[in-house]
Amino acid sequence: MTPNASKTRKIWFVLLKIVAALVIFVLLCVATVFAVDGISSASEQKRLQPYGQHVTVDGKQMNVLLQGDGEDTIVLLPGYGNAAPGLDFQPLIDALATDYRVVVVEPFGYGLSDPTDAERSTENIVHEIHAAVHSLGIDRYTLMAHSISGLYSLDYVNRYPQEVTAFVGLDSSVPSLSEQQIEASDVAPIRWFRDLGFDRLQLKLSADPYEGLAYDEKVVEQLHIMMRRNMYNDTQLNEVVSMYSNFQTGQQQSFPVDLPVLFFLQANHPAVAEWIPEHEKQIANSERAEVVLLDANHYLYRSHPQEIAEGVRAFIKKPN
Template identity: 25%
Template structure:
């Protein structure tokens, strides 16, 4: 059975500068670094539940709600990737975390790359899961059409989204995961979703020509069967990055952190182990609550 998306118990939760976050303590006293996980459009921090147990064997883990999602503040009416990267910087500043491994999925992958490019001194490494990069004209037209039709109610587009992410029909063994993701999509703030999705739709070329300046180790990871965040995209990003590599998980689609957490977690841990770590400072955040 695949792990459920129910929230894993955090050692602390809180809000800093309009960002809702959770912190998970490492299980090992030898842990020396922090991993930050950034979700995609329509999700929230709980979508990373399948990663928490594995990653906390060696790392402190921070998850948070992207602008416009979960309990975080809305982005501006016409946001930029810089705004979302600045959200992460403000959170790390509030937590007194100097450097971290930064992992992003889909839209979160764009944010992770933007953060690593703008703040390499704050980034130990960067990992993109199911990232978009330099879409074809047909891919760009399809995503822009979806962005243009977004309204105040998301129900109408949820089934189509699940079909893209899980397959049509959804395979029986993935039904529970797909239903959990459906619940996240239906609970997202429609305004926050629309603003973020429109940015996602137009940002596939945001890092074209810039990855040669990516100064940290980078892993570009996607699923073999993800047509919109394709293996070709991940390989192109890796080829453009000085210390980048691409890895493709066989038979997986867009939500592979949920449908194949073992495969994703294994690759994340192996990649982080190759990157020199440093002592993770203790966080001190106004408004933090302990459970």
């Protein structure tokens, strides 16, 4: 063997050792993340404190939270990916419950509700939510929805016009501002990411969305547990895949002319300049509709619960 060949062989041997070491290091990191996630999840499950009550919908258990005993009812629906609506909405629930009976519905795959394999079409989601509300014996109510639930609510108020007395959107989605199409294959890597425990690491490295807000410390602790429990679950990932078609369906719908509609919107959307104009177009033909702008982010109910509650009271009290 020539000296050059021997030298080249040694270099390749060193490089292989480096690559092998890197592979082992990566595998050890993955194994560590996986193990920590499994141990932590088991520990957190023991510390999880149930809230609300279960109702049966299509043979599965859906969690609902009821608070307040007012004569009028508000049914509150969450935005996409909300880990625990019954806890996340707590400041707004407290602000509304002095005058209303507030019902928070946690759709399948959200909060303490069961997961489901049923297609996450608007039709199915609306059917499931209505079944939960109907099981409680509630037949007249204001429908209040955050984010994507505003899209589902557009279908809901047209299906059940004799039940919904008004609609309140909390920075709710508009069908004309559609999400991009996502295929089932696109979310497969997210499932691997979740199953290996990296979702926990992602949350650990992210800013706490509840820092500095008026949430009880124990509630925040439970919210963090629920975030780690429900993040990227299969039901919510399936909802992402159905989202584009749901927006397309929504573009064929509009609010009933005689339905009172109140929007609370962030005054300065960071990415969509048409956010306010498109909401205004959505209610252009409504007999009674208002838009309230708040200096807040998308989760405006977390930072401005009192302003929203006061606005709702004033709006609902006005004669049609």
